[in-house]
Amino acid sequence: MRRPTIADIARQAGVSKGAVSYALNGQPGVSEATRARILAIANEIGWRPNIAARALNGARAHAVGLALCRPARFLGVEPFFMELISGIEAELSARSYALLLQVVGDHEAEMGVYRRWWGEGRVDGAILVDLHLDDPRVPQVEELGMPVVVLGHPSAAGSLVPVWADDSAAVRETVEYLVALGHRRIARVAGLPQLSHTAIRDRAFGDVCAGLGLDACPIVHTDYTGEEGARATRRLLSSPERPTAIVFDNDIMAVAGLSVAQEMRLDVPADLSVVAWDDSPLCQVVRPPLTVLTRDIPAYGAHAAQRLLALIDGVEARPLEDEAPRLTTRGSTAPPA
Amino acid sequence: MRRPTIADIARQAGVSKGAVSYALNGQPGVSEATRARILAIANEIGWRPNIAARALNGARAHAVGLALCRPARFLGVEPFFMELISGIEAELSARSYALLLQVVGDHEAEMGVYRRWWGEGRVDGAILVDLHLDDPRVPQVEELGMPVVVLGHPSAAGSLVPVWADDSAAVRETVEYLVALGHRRIARVAGLPQLSHTAIRDRAFGDVCAGLGLDACPIVHTDYTGEEGARATRRLLSSPERPTAIVFDNDIMAVAGLSVAQEMRLDVPADLSVVAWDDSPLCQVVRPPLTVLTRDIPAYGAHAAQRLLALIDGVEARPLEDEAPRLTTRGSTAPPA
């Protein structure tokens, strides 16, 4: 059962292919009566435009790409990506754009994917995530000439359109809140040090702590996994000057840290306050529920998709600073005992 | 800067388009010398085949679709989908197939997506997940004539190619293990009752409990969220005949249940044993670490992708029963006090 084409419609309607094309695309050149007849036939025989044929005429591919460059076992852990994707999706599907997804092993493979997608005309643009310091992808993508929106701070985005949130403000809010509660020894269990947002949060953390005249404010870097989060927490809590509050860079490490504290017979929040970055159902089911830095991740994705679509349409896409993460206090933070 | 086409290569090599096509596709019809020359030129100018042009010749779209039909906030929670996707991906990208992803609100929208993808020639096939009892998508997809692999039990897959795991065996293994430990009152906190795998697990649970002559073995249905998992656990633990072991249908509910038990001053595993379905880093960071039913989810996705690619290639794709989930015991299960 062949898929119907405009030639089939043309034959049935007794007009030319050209007329059918005009009718179906809402362009002038056919009378209303003919247009209605053609639309009725198209509808009846279940015609759909063949995107390949459309794309061949220099038109858009009506798809954008997203390549994720973290090992599968890390990806699954964090709700972040799934939420981000659903936000991107919502925006794309409203405009009938498809999302091409690929999980890659490293940046080289990721660039290979972009080159292929772009070269084959599969996508009209892409969204770059997890920016690194001096990210090699930025100049390479710039050279490729593909429309790209970057999820990350403008300082690392080169000439690409950035969509970002003010992590520094969030760090400041958190530390100031903890200090207001009476904490003086605050630690940070951070993610991968080569990620640009890790660096930004690190610097903000250092600056705020110094500005408030706090004692040692150690930062430990991890790979975002529960195991490393647990190990980092164990180390921090075993030190002679153990912190009374720890800020974690994601939820799974925060939960792991919570478990470690309880294992070490420390009461949370009396002996240790815990803050997690990014809210997730997980943070609310553990006891005590975790104080978190909340972001609207789907909105974040949606905004990136909007900017990308604008870019593809040739509209000048301006950088977008999204809402800064907000501190949501729950049971895991309190004045130190 | 226009993308190079085979016409450009032909001009530079001084041959016809046809010869270039043969050379680039490894087909006979050109001498090795000419082929080498053409490949060198193609490589030099960075030529990539335009998939639209290829697809137009009745060739494959070289993409498969996956539509996920759960609200975004549920999707993010479970690592399942991300792991599944990365497994599917690994198989697809090895064959240079792309994955089209869409998050939809309901089955009707999902069918709309499939109709569009298939009608537009965007995909060569799709993978159907989260089968329901009497799933309306099955007959509709059959009618569409699109190659489809179903992740779910053959009994619900109609004429579509199923890839599934023996959940019944996993349920049996779990209950028998708990009974061997000395448990007599075992409960199950299940997922959405309309899902076919929930029904299968429910039935297996009932059968095994009855077969072993156990007392009341209640089943509570939820929407997979931590909140409902917590509520279900609270209800079960408040009943006069409270269970000494609970088997949860996912990890987040198991963690929520664990928290509820600890809140109610019940010791896990002394007063209550907890088993989670699907291992995830989460299960290992909480205290005690959870006994789980482990599946190799990426492999599951990879197998589905393999079957789908076979189907697309016109090879008869046989149903595939994947490995049954294995019980991995950790600290959350023990003989009842």
Next chain:
DNA sequence: CCCCTCGGCTGAACCGGTCCAGTGACCCTC
């Protein structure tokens, strides 16, 4: 009444590949 305009439509080129029929050139063979 004739010319001009314009709406409505046709026919064909075009996008970038694939693939088939056909054409020489060359070699082998009887």
Next chain:
DNA sequence: GAGGGTCACTGGACCGGTTCAGCCGAGGGG
């Protein structure tokens, strides 16, 4: 040395749309 076969390659149709130039007829203006 004529006939047949193979090899290497060419030219062009084709896929399913879009788009443009051009054509025809009706209606309006002078």
